[in-house]
Amino acid sequence: xxxxxxxxxxxxxxxxxxxxxxALPDGVIYLDGNSLGPLTHASRAAVADxxxxxxxxxxxxxxxEGWIDAPQRIGAKLAPLLGAHxxxxxxxxxxxxNLFKALVAALRIDPKRRVIVSELGNFPTDLHIAExxxxxxxxxxxxxxxxxxxxxxxxxxxxxxxxxxxHYKTAERFDMAxxxxxxxxxxxxxxxxxxHSVGAVPLDLDxxxxxxxxxxxxxxLNGGPGAPAFLYVAERWxxxxxxxxxxxxxxxxxxxxxxxxxxxxxxKRWLVGTPPMLAMASLEAALDLWAEVEMATLATKSAQLxxxxxxxxxxxxxxxxxxxxxxLRGSHISFRHPxxxxxxxxxxxxxxxxxxxxxxxxxxxxxxLYLSHEDVWRxxxxxxxxxxxxxxxxxxxxxxxAVT
Amino acid sequence: xxxxxxxxxxxxxxxxxxxxxxALPDGVIYLDGNSLGPLTHASRAAVADxxxxxxxxxxxxxxxEGWIDAPQRIGAKLAPLLGAHxxxxxxxxxxxxNLFKALVAALRIDPKRRVIVSELGNFPTDLHIAExxxxxxxxxxxxxxxxxxxxxxxxxxxxxxxxxxxHYKTAERFDMAxxxxxxxxxxxxxxxxxxHSVGAVPLDLDxxxxxxxxxxxxxxLNGGPGAPAFLYVAERWxxxxxxxxxxxxxxxxxxxxxxxxxxxxxxKRWLVGTPPMLAMASLEAALDLWAEVEMATLATKSAQLxxxxxxxxxxxxxxxxxxxxxxLRGSHISFRHPxxxxxxxxxxxxxxxxxxxxxxxxxxxxxxLYLSHEDVWRxxxxxxxxxxxxxxxxxxxxxxxAVT
Numbered sequence: 001x002x003x004x005x006x007x008x009x010x011x012x013x014x015x016x017x018x019x020x021x022x023a024l025p026d027g028v029i030y031l032d033g034n035s036l037g038p039l040t041h042a043s044r045a046a047v048a049d050x051x052x053x054x055x056x057x058x059x060x061x062x063x064x065e066g067w068i069d070a071p072q073r074i075g076a077k078l079a080p081l082l083g084a085h086x087x088x089x090x091x092x093x094x095x096x097x098n099l100f101k102a103l104v105a106a107l108r109i110d111p112k113r114r115v116i117v118s119e120l121g122n123f124p125t126d127l128h129i130a131e132x133x134x135x136x137x138x139x140x141x142x143x144x145x146x147x148x149x150x151x152x153x154x155x156x157x158x159x160x161x162x163x164x165x166x167h168y169k170t171a172e173r174f175d176m177a178x179x180x181x182x183x184x185x186x187x188x189x190x191x192x193x194x195x196h197s198v199g200a201v202p203l204d205l206d207x208x209x210x211x212x213x214x215x216x217x218x219x220x221l222n223g224g225p226g227a228p229a230f231l232y233v234a235e236r237w238x239x240x241x242x243x244x245x246x247x248x249x250x251x252x253x254x255x256x257x258x259x260x261x262x263x264x265x266x267x268k269r270w271l272v273g274t275p276p277m278l279a280m281a282s283l284e285a286a287l288d289l290w291a292e293v294e295m296a297t298l299a300t301k302s303a304q305l306x307x308x309x310x311x312x313x314x315x316x317x318x319x320x321x322x323x324x325x326x327x328l329r330g331s332h333i334s335f336r337h338p339x340x341x342x343x344x345x346x347x348x349x350x351x352x353x354x355x356x357x358x359x360x361x362x363x364x365x366x367x368x369l370y371l372s373h374e375d376v377w378r379x380x381x382x383x384x385x386x387x388x389x390x391x392x393x394x395x396x397x398x399x400x401x402a403v404t
Numbered sequence: 405x406x407x408x409x410x411x412x413x414x415x416x417x418x419x420x421x422x423x424x425x426x427a428l429p430d431g432v433i434y435l436d437g438n439s440l441g442p443l444t445h446a447s448r449a450a451v452a453d454x455x456x457x458x459x460x461x462x463x464x465x466x467x468x469e470g471w472i473d474a475p476q477r478i479g480a481k482l483a484p485l486l487g488a489h490x491x492x493x494x495x496x497x498x499x500x501x502n503l504f505k506a507l508v509a510a511l512r513i514d515p516k517r518r519v520i521v522s523e524l525g526n527f528p529t530d531l532h533i534a535e536x537x538x539x540x541x542x543x544x545x546x547x548x549x550x551x552x553x554x555x556x557x558x559x560x561x562x563x564x565x566x567x568x569x570x571h572y573k574t575a576e577r578f579d580m581a582x583x584x585x586x587x588x589x590x591x592x593x594x595x596x597x598x599x600h601s602v603g604a605v606p607l608d609l610d611x612x613x614x615x616x617x618x619x620x621x622x623x624x625l626n627g628g629p630g631a632p633a634f635l636y637v638a639e640r641w642x643x644x645x646x647x648x649x650x651x652x653x654x655x656x657x658x659x660x661x662x663x664x665x666x667x668x669x670x671x672k673r674w675l676v677g678t679p680p681m682l683a684m685a686s687l688e689a690a691l692d693l694w695a696e697v698e699m700a701t702l703a704t705k706s707a708q709l710x711x712x713x714x715x716x717x718x719x720x721x722x723x724x725x726x727x728x729x730x731x732l733r734g735s736h737i738s739f740r741h742p743x744x745x746x747x748x749x750x751x752x753x754x755x756x757x758x759x760x761x762x763x764x765x766x767x768x769x770x771x772x773l774y775l776s777h778e779d780v781w782r783x784x785x786x787x788x789x790x791x792x793x794x795x796x797x798x799x800x801x802x803x804x805x806a807v808t
Contacts, residue, residue, distance in 0.1 A: 023460045032464045039460035047682060051451050055629055056427045056443035060436045060757060065628060094677025096651030097501060104540070120663055125652035125677065128665035132650035145784070218678070225459055225471065227679035238527060246536035247500030248529035257762050259524055259548060261532040273498025273529065274622065277629035278451060279680045353464060358661050372755035 001308050007376035009304060014297055018369040021289055022222075029379050031354040034196060034332045034365030037222030037286070046285035047224075050278055062277075070280045071228075071249075071271055076286040078230050080196065081221075081295075082213065083204030088235055090267045091217070091228045091283060092275055095195055096125045097245065098231040099162075101270060103133035105241040106160045106189045106212065107140050113159035113188065114140045115251040119147050123168045124194050130162060136244060150179075154186035161188050165203075166196035166330030169357050171322040173201065173329050177208040184209065189237075195219060198230075200302070200331035205232055212237065220331065220367060221290065222291040223283035231270050238266050247272035293369065301368035302331045305376045309333050309364060312380030316387050321361070332365045342392030349391075350382045405712055410781035413708060418701055422773040425693055426626075433779050435758040438600060438736045438769030441626030441690070450689035451628075454682055466681075474684045475632075475653075475675055481691040482634050485699075486598065486617065486626075487608030492639055494671045495621070495632045495687060496679055500529045501600055501616040501649065502635040503566075505674060507537035509565045509645035510616065511544050511591045517563035517592065518544045522681035523551050527572045530597050534566060540648060554583075556761060558590035565592050567608075570600035570734030573761050575726040577605065577733050581612040588613065593641075602634075604706070605729075606699040609636055616641065624735065624771060625694065627687035635674050642670050651676035697773065705772035706735045709780045713737050713768060716784030720791050725765070736769045746796030753795075754786045 003048040009017060023039045024030060030038060054062040066073075076086035091099075103116060114137065116130050125400040127144055134140035145153045154161060161183035166173045197203055199220030213232040217223035233241065242263055248254045249271035252262040263269035303326040310333060313320050319336040323329045337343055337360060344356040354364040362370055366376065386392070416418060427443045428434060434442060458466040470477075481492035496502075507520060518536050518541065531548055538544035549557045558565060565587035570577045580596065587594040593615040601607055603624025609617055617636040621627035637645065648666055652658045653675035656666040667673035707730040714737060718726050723740040727733045741747055741764060748760040758768040770780065790796070 023456070025461045025463070028463070030463060036459075036464045036467075038463060039455065043459065044455050047451060047455050051443065051628075051686070052427070056448070057429045059429070059432070059434060059442060060440045060759065062629065063440075080463075093501070094651065096653075096677040097497070097649060100649055105590075122663075123652075124658070124661050124663070124665075127663050128650045128652055128655060131665045132648050136648055137541050216678075224680075224682055225457075226468065226678045226682075226684070228680070229677070237800040244536050244540055245501060245504055246496065246532045246569065248527075249500075249530055251528065251532060254528070255762065257528050259526075259528070259531050261528075261535045272618075273500035273633070276631070276680050276683045278682045278686055280630070282455070282682055322473050354463065358659065 001113070001311060001377060003377055006308065006373035009373040013301065013369050013373070015301055016372065018289070019372065022370045024370060027351050029352045029375050030370070031352060031364040031366070031379055033222070033367035033370070034200070034219050036225055037219055037367070038370060040222055040286055040289060042285040042289060043222070043224060043282040046281045047278055052280035053278070067275070067277050070277065070284070071266060071275050074280060074284050074287065075230065075267065075278065077081060077284065081198055081203065081290060081312070082232055083206050084232050085206065085235065089230055089232050089267055090270055091230050092360055093229055093272055093279065094216050095193070095216045095229040096129050097272070098229050099126060099129045099193065100133055101214040101231065101243045101245055102191050102214060103130055103160060103162065104136050104244040106191060107133060107137040109189070109241070110159065113157055114158045116140070116142045116160045116162055117150065117153045117158050117188070118142065118144050118162040119150060119164070120144045122164050123193065123195065126162060126164055154182060154188060155258070156187065158186050158188040158319065160191050162191045162193070164193040166197065166200060167194050167364065169321070169361050170195070170334055171330040171332045176204070180208045180210050196330050199290065202299060206234070210234060217283050222286040224279060224286070227279055227283045228276060233267060233270060243270050245272045249273060298368050299326065302326070302366050303364040304373060305368065305371060306333055307372060308376045309366070309380050312383055316384060331367065332363055334364070335362045336360050337362055339392035343386060346386040346394070347382055348392035350386060352379045352382045405715060405781060407778065407781055410712065410777040413777040418776070419705055419706065419772050419778065422693070423610050423776070425776045428774060431755050433756045433783050434774070435756060435768040435770070435783055437626070437771035437774070438604070438623050439759055440629055440769070441623055441771070442694060442774065444626055444690050446689040446693060447626070447628060447686040450684055450685045452471050454685035458681070471681050474679050474681065474688070476671060478684060478688050478691065479634060479671065481688065481695070485602055485607065485694060486636055486644065487610055488636050489610065489639065491670055492717070493634055493636050494674055494780070495634050497633055497676055499597070499620045499633040500533050501676070503530060503533045503597065504537055505635065505647045505649050506616040506618060507534055507564060507566065508540050508648040510595060511537060511541040513593070513645070514563065517530065517561055518543070519561045520546045520564045520566055521554065521557045521592070522546065522548045522566040523554060523563050523568070524548045526568050527597065527599065528629055530566060536545070555586060558586060558592060560591065562590050562592040564595050566595045566597070568597040568599065570604060571767050573767065574598050574737045574738055575600070575734040580614065581607070584612045600734050603694065604804070606703060612637070614638060620651060621687050626690040628683060628690070631683055631687045632680065635689050637671060639673060640725050647674050649676045653677060653679070702772050703730065706730070706770050709770040709775060712738055712769070712777060712780045713784050716787055720788060735771065736767055739766045740764050741766055743796035747790060750790040750795035751786055754790060756783045756786045
């Protein structure tokens with residue numbers, strides 16, 4: 001692709017109008033929105049309002065003026081992006097904490113089923129939290145196997161199939177409906193981590209008949225650094241399961257201050273402590289933008305952006321580890337390179353911010369709401385320049401850019 | 405006390421200089437800082453900087469420019485207020501989640517000790533989370549008893565004595581050193597909830613030889629609505645215990661992305677997910693103010709403010725349920741009144757914001773950093789006016805002001 005061709009695509013890009021909603025710094029091509037999405041003007045204004053007016057002026061009264069319902073209200077705004085009903089999602093806590101709730105609850109359904117099946121090389125916190133969850137349920141164990149052995153690992157002892165829908169390194173995407181069916185066929189529940197999926201690809205949790213899901217809002221959704229995560233529990237499970245983190249906000253009547261825990265109805269029982277309102281305000285404003293986005297349009301542009309960088313990589317002979325078929329991947333592209341870390345640093349020095357993943361992955365996020373085709377074309381040119389000049393030899397070793 | 409006497413106290417008040425650091429609204433006497441502390445100008449500026457510069461301009465780079473270490477850095481700033489060493493405290497998650505970590509870890513120390521002893525009428529989330537924790541450890545149980553039976557409830561089966569240091573309703577304060585000793589004498593650990601203590605009374609966790617502690621930063625510390633909570637683990641326990649919430653941020657090397665969980669050194673292993681940076685920024689700025697506060701001076705003024713309202717209550721024949729001895733209480737005053745809820749509403753209508761706790765408690769927070777003696781004297785006058793006019797008869801029943 002030429003620069004003119006990229007510009008031509010930009011001129012008819014139906015998503016181009018979203019670029020002005022973001023407060024991106026000058027001189028940067030930001031290919032790390034899959035790690036930390038950028039600030040929107042809406043989030044900046046919402047945080048300022050939450051700080052100055054809601055907290056500063058309204059003080060404690062704000063709990064009655066929108067704060068206390070924020071986890072459910074924001075959950076309802078997340079629901080369309082997940083293919084869920086509004087009452088099946090809450091926002092709050094971290095992906096890790098929400099996954100712990102989901103796994104422990106699911107392990108307690110059937111005492112004959114005590115195994116969590118998951119994938120080796122899954123995002124680490126999924127496996128780590130699964131280790132913590134099985135330690136909380138007598139006889140439970142984690143069975144992590146290579147992807148090719150997942151189907152065989154499912155059996156009559158399986159309680160949960162825990163998968164990350166889009167892989168954080170390679171961007172490989174599982175077929176959610178098929179794997180949920182496989183879990184169900186084995187008599188197990190399907191628990192999905194959607195951290196690299198939501199806002200990246202169209203999702204249909206209800207359509208896939210998924211059981212539980214968790215995910216992160218600070219990547220493609222632009223919720224803010226460390227923004228509250230989400231938890232989805234299919235309606236049929238909401239009141240059959242109980243959260244191990246039985247905090248007061250999940251109580252049926254938190255303000256009756258009773259000694260005995262009485263889990264609340266629906267998704268309420270999955271709440272734990274007091275919601276972090278500054279972070280909630282940022283997330284909610286970022287989500288309002290998503291209400292205007294057509295996911296099919298997003299997917300089309302994501303594929304176009306991918307093709308630009310994939311072609312640049314091909315011309316350089318780079319090893320692209322991300323599937324070429326857009327239905328088999330998320331919205332980032334990863335190249336394996338022996339000097340991936342230094343190469344990522346060299347690109348940063350050129351104003352192209354991507355990231356590195358141990359041990360040899362250069363990962364570049366493709367976020368159609370604020371990246372133009374020209375941006376990505378220029379990123380490809382920088383990649384070529386950095387590789388041809390072997391700039392990784394000069395790249396200073398700084399501490400890692402991380403937090404995925 | 406007369407208005408002139410109150411004003412005279414204000415003229416020599418060494419804490420009066422802090423009032424201008426707060427962004428309190430006009431026309432309000434805020435006696436609810438024990439529920440949601442008010443905004444400081446420092447927090448407002450810190451949140452704006454975190455939003456616009458750190459997130460907006462620096463983007464992912466901010467993780468290497470102060471974000472990733474925030475839980476430990478903010479923990480170290482909390483430490484002096486807790487009587488702890490800087491490396492014994494982290495900020496993050498909610499009080500509920502931190503308590504879950506502490507209780508499950510403590511229950512796993514000795515298989516012969518399986519009981520959590522706590523107090524009936526403790527703040528609900530403490531008992532609710534304890535219910536959730538005992539369900540995660542085979543054979544464990546919660547034994548909640550009236551305060552008068554706590555000593556007898558300790559025995560050879562006790563793993564943990566879980567107490568809230570200052571009671572959320574009455575403000576009664578436990579003798580931390582004595583009760584920690586009682587727990588240790590029984591062979592149990594002492595776990596303290598300091599939500600209504602930190603920033604309210606002088607604390608000495610290390611001096612009391614406490615084991616673990618949790619608490620909230622959005623009350624007296626003014627960290628912000630739903631601000632990150634804290635966890636204290638005495639140095640001797642840090643690496644002998646493991647967190648059930650084994651999230652990736654607690655891993656020895658989070659960015660080596662390994663399949664097996666390897667708990668980090670010291671307090672690091674108690675971290676879970678990605679820290680919520682907007683909320684962290686607000687909290688950190690609020691704590692910087694506390695570095696200037698002498699707790700003994702704070703306690704002296706708290707006692708003076710208490711005496712003003714206690715005298716007002718006495719003159720009205722109100723039933724004060726808070727101890728008169730300042731060493732036996734926190735920093736709020738509670739009156740029992742049959743129309744407490746409507747009375748709280750009547751006071752709010754007069755611009756005096758306190759709160760109500762089921763079923764019959766009017767609770768008024770005494771926060772020396774931003775309340776003058778005159779403020780509290782005027783609150784006493786409003787209390788007299790509302791009671792004498794029986795304004796609770798008119799007070800409209802709105803939804804409860806809550807979230808303690």
